[in-house]
Amino acid sequence: xxxxxxxxxxxxxxxxxxxxxxxxxxxxxxxxxxxxxxxxxxxxxxxxxxxxxxxxxxxxxxxxxxxxxxxxxxxxxxxxxxxxxxxxxxxxxxxxxxxxxxxxxxxxxxxxxxxxxxxxxxxxxxxxxxxxxxxxxxxxxxxxxxxxxxxxxxxxxxxxxxxxxxxxxxxxxxxxxxxxxxxxxxxxxxxxxxxxxxxxxxxxxxxxxxxxxxxxxxxxxxxxxxxxxxxxxxxxxxxxxxxxxxxxxxxxxxxxxxxxxxxxxxxxxxxxxxxxxxxxxxxxxxxxxxxxxxxxxxxxxxxxxxxxxxxxxxxxxxxxxxxxxxxxxx
Amino acid sequence: xxxxxxxxxxxxxxxxxxxxxxxxxxxxxxxxxxxxxxxxxxxxxxxxxxxxxxxxxxxxxxxxxxxxxxxxxxxxxxxxxxxxxxxxxxxxxxxxxxxxxxxxxxxxxxxxxxxxxxxxxxxxxxxxxxxxxxxxxxxxxxxxxxxxxxxxxxxxxxxxxxxxxxxxxxxxxxxxxxxxxxxxxxxxxxxxxxxxxxxxxxxxxxxxxxxxxxxxxxxxxxxxxxxxxxxxxxxxxxxxxxxxxxxxxxxxxxxxxxxxxxxxxxxxxxxxxxxxxxxxxxxxxxxxxxxxxxxxxxxxxxxxxxxxxxxxxxxxxxxxxxxxxxxxxx
Numbered sequence: 201x202x203x204x205x206x207x208x209x210x211x212x213x214x215x216x217x218x219x220x221x222x223x224x225x226x227x228x229x230x231x232x233x234x235x236x237x238x239x240x241x242x243x244x245x246x247x248x249x250x251x252x253x254x255x256x257x258x259x260x261x262x263x264x265x266x267x268x269x270x271x272x273x274x275x276x277x278x279x280x281x282x283x284x285x286x287x288x289x290x291x292x293x294x295x296x297x298x299x300x301x302x303x304x305x306x307x308x309x310x311x312x313x314x315x316x317x318x319x320x321x322x323x324x325x326x327x328x329x330x331x332x333x334x335x336x337x338x339x340x341x342x343x344x345x346x347x348x349x350x351x352x353x354x355x356x357x358x359x360x361x362x363x364x365x366x367x368x369x370x371x372x373x374x375x376x377x378x379x380x381x382x383x384x385x386x387x388x389x390x391x392x393x394x395x396x397x398x399x400x401x402x403x404x405x406x407x408x409x410x411x412x413x414x415x416x417x418x419x420x421x422x423x424x425x426x427x428x429x430x431x432x433x434x435x436x437x438x439x440x441x442x443x444x445x446x447x448x449x450x451x452x453x454x455x456x457x458x459x460x461x462x463x464x465x466x467x468x469x470x471x472x473x474x475x476x477x478x479x480x481x482x483x484x485x486x487x488x489x490x491x492x493x494x495x496x497x498x499x500x501x502x503x504x505x506x507x508x509x510x511x512x513x514x515x516x517x518x519x520x521x522x523x524x525x526x527x528x529x530x
Numbered sequence: 531x532x533x534x535x536x537x538x539x540x541x542x543x544x545x546x547x548x549x550x551x552x553x554x555x556x557x558x559x560x561x562x563x564x565x566x567x568x569x570x571x572x573x574x575x576x577x578x579x580x581x582x583x584x585x586x587x588x589x590x591x592x593x594x595x596x597x598x599x600x601x602x603x604x605x606x607x608x609x610x611x612x613x614x615x616x617x618x619x620x621x622x623x624x625x626x627x628x629x630x631x632x633x634x635x636x637x638x639x640x641x642x643x644x645x646x647x648x649x650x651x652x653x654x655x656x657x658x659x660x661x662x663x664x665x666x667x668x669x670x671x672x673x674x675x676x677x678x679x680x681x682x683x684x685x686x687x688x689x690x691x692x693x694x695x696x697x698x699x700x701x702x703x704x705x706x707x708x709x710x711x712x713x714x715x716x717x718x719x720x721x722x723x724x725x726x727x728x729x730x731x732x733x734x735x736x737x738x739x740x741x742x743x744x745x746x747x748x749x750x751x752x753x754x755x756x757x758x759x760x761x762x763x764x765x766x767x768x769x770x771x772x773x774x775x776x777x778x779x780x781x782x783x784x785x786x787x788x789x790x791x792x793x794x795x796x797x798x799x800x801x802x803x804x805x806x807x808x809x810x811x812x813x814x815x816x817x818x819x820x821x822x823x824x825x826x827x828x829x830x831x832x833x834x835x836x837x838x839x840x841x842x843x844x845x846x847x848x849x850x851x852x853x854x855x856x857x858x859x860x
Contacts (some may be wrong), residue, residue, distance in 0.1 A: 263555055277616075295544055343735050345734050345735070345743045345763060345764055346743045346745065346764075347740065348680060348763055354794060357794070371547060398728055398747065400728075400755055402749075404673065404675055405675065412675065413754075415674045415676070415747050415755050419730060423734055424734065424743075425730060425732055427745050427747055427759060429676060429755075431676060432846045433675065433775050434775060434794075435777060435792050435793065435794045436677055436772075438726065443743075443761055443764040443765075443767075445735055445763050446765075448767055461766065462765050464765045464769065524856065526855070528560055
């Protein structure tokens with residue numbers, strides 16, 4: 201059993217704890233660090249967390265093998281560094297870091313220290329995504345030509361005005377860092393490295409200093425093209441569609457629970473994953489994959505190269521949104 | 531009753547004839563010009579078409595007041611100028627012309643000669659478009675933020691490689707001239723003028739000198755963003771999605787017959803347009819609208835400035851596909 205400490209117990213941090221504590225998962229949270237422990241007393245009692253007001257104090261706990269970060273994006277890189285120096289394995293919520301150089305430093309420190317790293321691209325573990333992966337791998341889509349992804353939420357309705365997220369530092373290209381990175385990760389996993397991006401990111405309706413509408417076109421090293429859009433002031437939705445020469449496949453709805461396959465030859469396939477709860481069940485799967493990597497059973501399914509490449513792509517998108525130019529991903 | 535002569539009796543030309551002959555009381559085809567009349571003997575006899583092997587001969591000899599062009603894209607401009615010289619009204623299949631200056635010249639000449647000239651964007655006549663237009667005007671979507679449309683056909687896999695279509699002069703940016711122009715026209719209809727475009731267009735698999743996968747980012751003068759993708763080597767598909775602050779709309783199916791409205795709050799609404807046929811029924815409505823415009827009884831629903839603007843957007847997309855740069859629409 202891997203014992204972990206969590207940093208940040210907001211909505212998402214609590215989801216992470218709920219997904220494994222009081223279950224038979226191979227990892228459990230025993231400690232938590234938040235700025236105001238009094239706000240989460242009940243929660244930490246329910247799930248058996250020892251609370252710390254200070255991250256450094258939690259890192260001194262010798263029984264902790266791993267740290268899980270569910271904190272504002274811009275803090276990740278420094279917090280990862282501290283965990284490495286305390287010799288803890290690290291699971292970090294997406295986005296891993298805000299730029300490529302921070303990411304390279306973090307990965308090389310983690311590797312040198314012989315520690316494991318996981319990143320929270322939980323949607324990779326959704327059964328719709330497993331189905332999509334299999335179709336592509338078995339050649340059922342033929343040669344993939346083009347991929348399209350979109351994610352929409354009414355962030356400004358769902359979050360309070362003073363949420364840390366509403367900042368150009370945290371969300372520099374609208375919904376790309378909170379939502380789009382998941383789909384960039386899917387693209388990188390399924391189709392390999394991205395060579396160029398071109399982004400247009402605009403603020404049309406929201407009062408906060410963030411872009412509510414962001415669109416990106418993508419080219420891949422393998423010759424494919426792609427598209428990604430995110431909206432922060434629209435009804436919730438998600439879409440991930442792959443167009444190939446032998447068929448088209450699409451994941452739909454914010455839950456990812458609707459899956460469609462439209463082959464040129466053969467029968468259409470529609471799958472409904474019913475009430476599968478992505479926000480709980482995929483978290484348990486990703487945390488268990490992380491614990492298996494610590495136990496030396498199996499490498500974490502998201503490689504260091506992929507973690508770094510997703511950060512590089514995000515970096516390039518942000519740069520393109522500012523310069524209005526086509527950017528080569530470094 | 532308007533008597534029209536059709537130029538080109540391929541698949542689409544025959545659709546046009548079938549949509550009105552023996553059905554419409556305002557327009558009928560009575561003549562046709564094709565390079566090889568022997569190939570369409572049965573069809574022309576059945577529809578009582580007086581056949582010519584030369585367009586010029588039809589213009590000078592046939593008892594017609596209008597011509598309908600269902601010919602290769604690159605020929606449209608010259609064929610329209612010939613019709614104007616012969617004093618005939620014109621219905622021209624999309625794309626109207628391949629560049630803005632040709633479109634302006636044709637329209638100016640037709641206006642000077644007091645002749646009607648219109649373009650065939652049949653999909654505008656589908657009732658779903660009328661419905662969307664009304665919903666946008668009534669504010670049902672809130673503020674529209676973003677629009678996406680994707681269309682794919684397996685032409686590049688199914689059609690013989692020597693079809694006239696597989697030529698960079700006819701399809702300079704893959705599926706943009708055969709399919710994308712409809713999507714451009716639909717967006718102009720719903721959201722007004724397009725300010726800039728960025729296009730990436732590639733050949734991935736088709737063994738002919740055309741692009742098979744083309745995607746475009748658009749910015750509208752009203753501040754919205756948009757996206758169009760067309761593929762000519764993938765399974766048949768169509769979608770049009772409007773994301774507004776209060777609701778999203780999804781048109782699915784190549785027939786345009788299914789509309790789903792997802793409001794921010796409340797139940798998802800599905801509208802089914804049953805068996806409305808976007809080819810036969812829409813062409814019938816469109817040719818009757820043309821006849822009404824010729825008779826001066828009603829204005830054609832696509833204003834001349836929109837005909838020119840759609841061509842200008844297409845031209846900008848073609849340019850961007852070559853330069854790989856953002857292009858301002860002239």
